[in-house]
Amino acid sequence: MSNKLNHSMSLATPDAHDLSKKQKLAVGLGVVGLFILVLALFNFKLPNTTTFLTAALSLISVGIILFANDAYLAKSKGIKNDGVWFKSISSRGTLGWITGIVLTSFYIVLYFFEELLGAATNGGENTGLIALFDPLSQLLSGRPASQWFVYGTLYTIAILAFGYKFILKYRHNRYEQIRTISVMFFQLAFAFLIPEFMYVMNSDLPYYDFKNVWPLNYYNFEQYRIKSFINGGTIGMFMLLFGLLSIFVITPILTFKYGKRWYCSWVCGCGGLAETAGDSFRHLSDKSQKAWQIERWVIHSVLVFVVLMTVA
Secondary structure (H helix, E strand, O other), rough: OOOOOOOOOOOOOOOOOOOOOOHHHHHHHEEEEEHHHHHHHHHOOOOOOOHHHHHHHHHHHHHHHHHHHOOOOOOOOOOOOOOOOHHHHOOOOOOHHHHHHHHHHHHHHHHHHHHOOOOOOOOOOOOHHHHHHHHHHHHHHHOOOOOHHHHHHHHHHHHHHHHHHHHHHHHOOHHHHHHHHHHHHHHHHHHHHHHHHHHHOOOOOOOOOOOOOOOOOOOOOHHHHHHHHHHHHHHHHHHHHHHHHHHHHHHHHHHHOOOOOOHHHOOOOOHHHHHHHOOHHHHHHHOOHHHHHHHHHHHHHHHHHHHHHHOO
């Protein structure tokens, strides 16, 4: 008996999850952009950091946009999750595990070993990956980049580029499109650009992301922050007052009226990344009752801890 598949009897072709030529090109462009970042990470001397940084971020962004265009615009409107359980990166395959390990390692280095990214030590100059982002940081705020500026830039690029992909995927749903544009706007404007511009206007002001409400910014009411607000003049006092209003007035009223979605789905950078870059992986989350109970215990335990630390 022949084992050859008769395509005329198939509901979908067995290779439907394979990448098209345009998608392969898009992936290739993105990989080249990431490769430039890796070269900088390992301290390869790039002749013109401005050119290479522009090329890296542009290639990554263009790669995602081209991939999204070919994945969705050539098809009819409607949610398309074709092949998510067949792709290695989105089905707990080898690429998925590699991606998870790389991202986890990056976060460990970011928080605890920033010198491995090239952060300046003892008054020296940045090197490596962080030095690659110096031109952009100098352009926006007139100061060298830090590991947090590098992270913020990549975070914003991810939300903007994958947000575009999400908008195409849900182009049949106006609510999802507007909501995605909202999180893209708040990330770009409130989390990335405004704090940089505020530093230019008054370098004594602490970094402040107006959309990052306590207890997410658990450090906002620590003593050194309070002193910075007070010493920051009128703007500093406004930031302190806004922080208090966001906790006791703005958040309670909006949450009572709309539930937590007004923040998690429309404003928050964490939710923004989950809804954009994380959209292709949402099917992997545990939907069981036990997982929901664990989530509630963890959330409320962290909240209690943050309250105690803030009061202390």
